[in-house]
Amino acid sequence: MTQMAPSGPIYQAGTLSGNPVAVAAGLATLKGLSEPGTYEDLEEKGAWLAGELATAAARRGVALTVNRVGSMLTLFFTAGPVKSLKEAQKSDLTQFRRFFGGMLEAGISLPPSQFEAWFISRAHRREDLEFTVAAAEGVWAGWR
Numbered sequence: 001m002t003q004m005a006p007s008g009p010i011y012q013a014g015t016l017s018g019n020p021v022a023v024a025a026g027l028a029t030l031k032g033l034s035e036p037g038t039y040e041d042l043e044e045k046g047a048w049l050a051g052e053l054a055t056a057a058a059r060r061g062v063a064l065t066v067n068r069v070g071s072m073l074t075l076f077f078t079a080g081p082v083k084s085l086k087e088a089q090k091s092d093l094t095q096f097r098r099f100f101g102g103m104l105e106a107g108i109s110l111p112p113s114q115f116e117a118w119f120i121s122r123a124h125r126r127e128d129l130e131f132t133v134a135a136a137e138g139v140w141a142g143w144r
Contacts, residue, residue: 102139
């Protein structure tokens with residue numbers, strides 16, 4: 001640590017570095033994650049949402065691959081599988097932009113890049129996930 005400013009020549013900073021509110025939030029998150037059933041709940045929500053989105057896309061004739069690990073998922077507008085950067089780059093970015101804009105209009109805020117993941121939390125209720133699927137299907141219905 002003697003190399004770090006103010007003692008040394010290396011400057012390190014971050015938006016929340018050393019912020020007591022950020023530390024308290026991190027500790028509260030870790031406490032919540034240690035509650036029994038947390039990961040099972042997140043796994044169930046992630047699996048349900050991924051499956052329902054894939055089904056809705058298929059109903060609307062949209063080529064979609066959903067990659068998921070637990071409660072983290074990414075939609076790729078391409079026929080799958082997507083297991084590499086090269087395969088991910090086959091995604092239709094025009095469709096992603098249309099989807100992103102349509103979801104935003106429906107009240108769903110998503111990561112603005114095709115290559116970012118969605119994160120589901122314990123705060124998301126089944127109704128929230130159902131609303132998300134309905135919004136996605138509504139967007140895809142308008143593509144015809």
